[in-house]
Amino acid sequence: MNDLLLVAAGLILFTVAVGLARIMRGSDDVEGLMAVQLLGTGGIAALLLIATATSVPGVEDVALGLALLAAFVAIAFVNLLDADHGDAEA
Numbered sequence: 869m870n871d872l873l874l875v876a877a878g879l880i881l882f883t884v885a886v887g888l889a890r891i892m893r894g895s896d897d898v899e900g901l902m903a904v905q906l907l908g909t910g911g912i913a914a915l916l917l918i919a920t921a922t923s924v925p926g927v928e929d930v931a932l933g934l935a936l937l938a939a940f941v942a943i944a945f946v947n948l949l950d951a952d953h954g955d956a957e958a
Contacts, residue, residue, distance in 0.1 A: 869921075870921040870922070871921075873917045873918075873920055873921035874917070874918065874921050876917055877913075877914040877917040877918050877921070880910050880913050880914045880917070881910070881914050883910055884906075884907050884910040884911060884914070887903050887906050887907050887910065888907060890903050891903045891904065891907070897945075897949065898949075901942065901945050904938075904941070905938060905941075905942060908934060908935070908937075908938035908941075909938070911931075911934060912931045912934050912935050912938075915927055915928075915930060915931040915934070916928065916931050919931065
């Protein structure tokens with residue numbers, strides 16, 4: 869069962885790497901934010917799968933910290949876009 873979880877974590881990390889390549893190609897701000905959110909979600913999922921498969925203490929805490937950080941990044945980015953949009957209208 870642990871091997872299956874590690875394989876699933878590897879597949880998720882592969883998709884995260886593909887998403888990182890998408891970010892590096894460049895796009896507009898909103899697509900970049902969505903790609904970063906996808907990377908965060910994939911990283912959290914991979915960490916939780918690895919934590920379950922290996923029983924290493926503390927990995928769940930790192931995953932929860934990343935989830936909290938991803939939420940704050942999304943809120944900050946939306947506020948930044950809203951401020952820029954308000955400046956453009958004035």
